[in-house]
Amino acid sequence: MTVALIPTKQYIEQRGEGYYIEGTRISLDSIVYAFLDGESLESIAQNFPLLSLEQVFGAITFYLANRELIDTYLRSGEKEFNKLQQSCREKNPLLYQKLKAAQAQKRV
Structure with a gap:
């Protein structure tokens, strides 16, 4: 049996001191603040038509996995x-x- 390597996706990239959805000009801040305001991920995806639902889930997953770092960044x-x-x-x-x-x- 051959095991296929599954490439991992990057959803967030750091540019300078900011974080952005990879390949876009949309900041992670925008997505996280909408999430913290109680918007559903589907609603966030609708409000950012350039993003797929997968990208929104990826952004929130990145935030949750790095919450302390991103919360510090947001406070700054x-x-x-x-x-x-x-x-x-x-x-x-x-x-x-x-x-x-x-x-x-x-x-x-």
């Missing part, structure tokens, strides 16, 4: 975002107020 990104947000608020308070008002209007 959130800290950087908060710094940029604070800088924007300080440099141009009027623009920041307009952006917040537009964001609030969008939620209504």
Whole structure:
């Protein structure tokens, strides 16, 4: 009996300091945040039409297998975002107020 080697698939690739679905410009962050918000994997795949359901499952599997690393990475990104947000608020308070008002209007 001959044993066939089954190639393993890579679903995530690291580029610079970020993680992306292999061969796409879609960040792992986007998929993980949707998952953490309670979206089903099927719903996530529908919201990202460039991704197959297999790629979404692969991304979530990667996240779950590396949860501590990715959670640390996500927290780091959130800290950087908060710094940029604070800088924007300080440099141009009027623009920041307009952006917040537009964001609030969008939620209504």
